[in-house]
Amino acid sequence: MDERSSEIALIHKAQALNLKKEHRRQSFWVALMWLFGLITVSILILVVGYVLLKGGTAINWEFLTTPPKGGLSGEGGISTTIGTTFYLVGLTLLIATPLGVGAAMFLIEYAGEQSLGSKFLRSMISIANFAVETLAGIPSIIYGLFGYALFVSTLKFGFSLLSAALAGACLVLPTIIRTTEEALLAVPDDYRRGSLALGATKWQTLYRVVLPASTPGIITGIILSVGRVISETAIFYVTLGGSYRMPTSVMDSGRTLALHLYYLAMDTRAFDKAMGTGAVLVVMIILINLLIDFVSRKLTAGVRRVR
């Protein structure tokens, strides 16, 4: 055996030793990550499970179908708050969806080319983009304060579904704009070029090809917004008021499930009712997340087929 081959044998031996060590090191880190993962999942299961178990006993048909009695006792059910939640979600999205989708379409499809010639327009558009980024990270109570100042007092809409929906629309607008922007950006330029080359106008291209292709993404943004409106409290505390009656017009006050939960927990001793309301809320959120999952899976399936 010459010198070189014995040297190589030594290197191989050292490599084998090192590999054993690396395997041990890897096992350690993987085990640690498993642990962290398990802790996170357990916390989630614990919270959701606790609310569902505790709250589940309070839920029955009567609880779901009778209105709250009001007052400090916290007696009664949650029927009107479920109704108010649906009204508010519907009204908020009715305002926010066209605004958000329209704004995103402008920013992605038109702003670039229209601002080419003008420095002023270009800086306006970069400000708009920055504003969307920033607005997405602002705490909801700020929107609440703004909504209170503008819609409730200045415009004299009072504590009402309308004030709350307008403030809520401000809250979810960044979400809708961002998800729509991403959905539009995900549409391959090949589609746009193909359509234009066939003699379609830009608007026909957008309306007939780009928008249909980005619909699943836009719907994801809308569903995310639904979840946001269902789960927010602070913003609606200062815009929707707290009436436990069923609103009969958009100028009526009301309380959503989450808001009702807040009142129950803070102002009454009806802890079981609060838990029951929480359980209903959690189930609603879970259903919405399943819906998002379903829709976005459809979206990615569509994208994969393009490749």
Add this chain to the structure above:
Amino acid sequence: MNDTKLETINYSLYYGKFRALKDISIKIPKNKVTALIGPSGCGKSTFLRSFNRMNDLIPGVHTEGSVLIDGEDIFKVDPVALRQNVGMVFQKPNPFPKSIFENIAYGPRVTGLKDHHKLEEIVERSLRSAALWDEVKDNLGKSGLDLSGGQQQRMCIARALAVEPTVILMDEPAASLDPIATLKIEDLIHELSANYTIVIVTHNMQQAGRVADFTAFFYTDESRTGQLVEFDETKKIFTSPRDRRTEDYITGRFG
């Protein structure tokens, strides 16, 4: 000689300050196949896009000289109307995420046709012209994305035909296809040339030899500005090129 369908006179194109095409004058004959060949980056695809004003979509592009179709300045024509007359097939097949039927009916629909019976007629005629009808006639409702690459490309050709253009621009239409699908496309180009003026960009010298009646050789030097070196009948370009650079290129000495 032949009627001229497309013509450029001292045509130059700039991306911002960069000059991508320089002083190109060419007369492309009607109802013939003209191939644009040349090394990568010589501007032949850019030149192709000049005929349906797709370069207008790229920020910072401006041009000098003129481009004529049937003797008319294309910059005086509404680009949307121009593109209904000058169809285009892209390098990568780009079917819309719609059914085969809707892909073909797209062009007629955007030009205002609503009558379903008429649309059915157009879809069948276009698919027949693109030699795809027999393969898809029972599955017109199937997504265009589910077709094979070669079928997708023929569908894109059918889609372009459905608008009744007189010119079809093809930007390396077979570059992403296997040899058999490529042959089918080439046969198709040959058939279509009876009724359409076809301009095709290709990297494949044999392809130019097989399908093109005329061939234009583009070349670029260190300046990266594309220029037209030679334009003639394909036979002459391949057997007795006048320019040394053309000869070097087609004999495979560079590029």
